[in-house]
Amino acid sequence: MKKISLMNAISPKGTAIFDDTYVCEEKAENPDAIMVRSADLHDYAYPENLKAIARAGAGVNNIDLDGATDNGIVVFNTPGANANAVKELVFAGLLLASRDLFHGMEWVNSQQGSATLAKDVEKQKKKYAGNEIAGKTLGVVGLGAIGSKVANTALHLDMNVLGYDPYLSVDSAWKLSRWIEHKTDLKDLFANADFITLHLPLLDSTKGLVNKETIATMKDGVKILNFARGGLVNDDDLLEALDSGKVALYVTDFPDGKLAGHPGVIGLPHLGASSEESEENCAVQAAKELRAYLEEGNIVNSVNMPNVSLEMRMPYRVGVIHTNTPKVLSRITDILSKDDANIENLLNKSRGDVAYTILDLDTAPAEESLEAIRALRQVMRVNLFEKDKA
Template identity: 40%
Template sequence: MHYVKVIDNIAKSITRDGVAELGEEYEKTDDLERADAILVRASDIHDLKFGPNLLVVARSGAGVNNIPLEKCAERGIVVFNAPGANSNAVKELVAGLILTNSRDTWDGMNWVIDHRNDPNVVKDAEKNKKAFVGQEVIGRTVGVIGLGAVGSKVANALVALGMDVYGYDPYLSVEHAWQLDRAVKRVDTLDDVCRGMQYLTVHVPSKEDTQHMISTHQLDLLAPDAMLLNYARADIIDEDAVGAALESGKLSKFICDFATPKTVKMPRTLITPHMGACTGEAEDNCAHMVIGEMKDYLENGTIRNSVNYPACDFGPVKEGCRIALLHKNIPGMIGQISSILGNTTVNIQHMTNEAQGAHAYTLLDTTTPLDQNTVKALGKIGGIYRIRIITPTKC
């Protein structure tokens, strides 16, 4: 039996907070000491005291800044997320905001609200509509920074609207490259995706090399009166530089998903309350994805879409025993593991070692189960965080 601690309302359509669909071998628990897995959405769990049985933290969404990744890795706890599961929701909102703000829709609507008690509102609306003349997006240039799960969809949607789309992503995957519309013009530098653009939208994760990547230099390269959109992470944008560009008139509008003490005071800025992925469909997609990842790891040791351990997939456990070792990525580890197993009668059918930064994952299939003395010997290897023994019938 696996015990799952559910934090937050993961998705309305998932019965019993996501546990029921996992099957009879899963049970919900409120006891962190007992939990094998945590399902979380938005709550910050940095200060939670994890129990000794915890194997998995599954984040129903893409961002993982609410999870102590290194702490989990060093305890052999695999953290999963749901990249791309909410990408359509973000794509639709970004495309819609580009259209509505190009037409000055919000100001026009606010004018009507301000004049709702005017008995001559019909005649006055006709007189004043010229104050809200906007522009069509067809044929206009837009730079899309980041062509991953979200950015690739945004780029394709803007192509469909008739825009002249330029994309920049130095880490573009083969999968997302195949998904890109051929009309998207890929450029090789950040400067090139900013130069002369009338619109700029960013879709990259927050990392050391992306924080404040849009600053004064990039904004100066944009076309006059450009529109900037940030539906990625708040710190991708240098807020002081954006504020100055809005004050000077370099930027016509700033549209973002992050209300901060600075953005809420910027002129010509429209802010949504971090709702880029807030649709029922996106919540369901994220929940189903991370539940599947969590279940596959607990039952088979498979790692897909982990943010602190490398991907590894041997498929279902069919016979004998599967040994999963989570450990430091240091020299000599495989030799030590092989040496211990070499002193037994165990026959290794498959073996792989994958690394991600400071941490690594070794997975082995054997024809027969390991005895406890061998398991203890493996556990004494320096740098081993956790050992899991998985059989076809029981994890």
């Protein structure tokens, strides 16, 4: 019986993916795998039996990736599962920023009990009229699962769309409309966009991407939307730009104490992926990723290990997570050959300093052989998968 530890409330549609060979428990002890949404696992002591962590969402900032990798623990996320929910909220943000609906609604709510509200509306509405988004230029920074959806939808709303992504994947490129103007220089996008929307992961290279220097390259009166990660924007520099009028408005799903209440900030309480449908999609995808790994050793959508997928046709499979260094593979095969087991299929892939090898065998490897592989100093984890027990 495999044990799944639920570190947050997980949609029942996700846990229903596991069959009766699994048990799902809240914060279970010594689990085979973890499903998590927002719980902070940086101080979590990894149990010896833990093989995988699945984040039901895209961001993995709440997980100690280095520690997981060192312990041979595969960390998954669910890219694209929440893309539609975030995309829809981005367009709500665009309309809030363009038509000043937010302050208009605030004024209406302040008029409770007014006998002259219907008349006063006609005088007041000019303050909140704003502009249409049709004909305006939207700069989309990051063209992954969410950014590509935002860019394509903006075209249908008659916006001009500029896109920037130096790491654009082939799959994402296929999904983009040919009418999106692809920029190779971020400064060029900043200089020509009326609205800028951020769809990037938070990395050392992207932290504080919007700062005093980059804001200076933007149009006067630009409006910035951030439904990706709060750390992409330098709050102090942004507030200075808001006060000077360089930036007209900032719409963010990641408000903090510095930003809350500023007249140029519309802050939302991290609602991006919080729709019922999104939470269900993320939970289902995370559960499928865990089953694929725990049952057959296949890795799909990992953020810290190479993605490796091979149909399991033989009765036994050995999965080895190891350092990406010379001669490791030959040492593994030499050990298994002593069992007179024939390696029917072998697949090895690397990701930076880490490699993953799966070996399909026609007979069961001896436990002594598996222990010998585990004893190799380059090896972090060895798992045995049996087809009839999947």
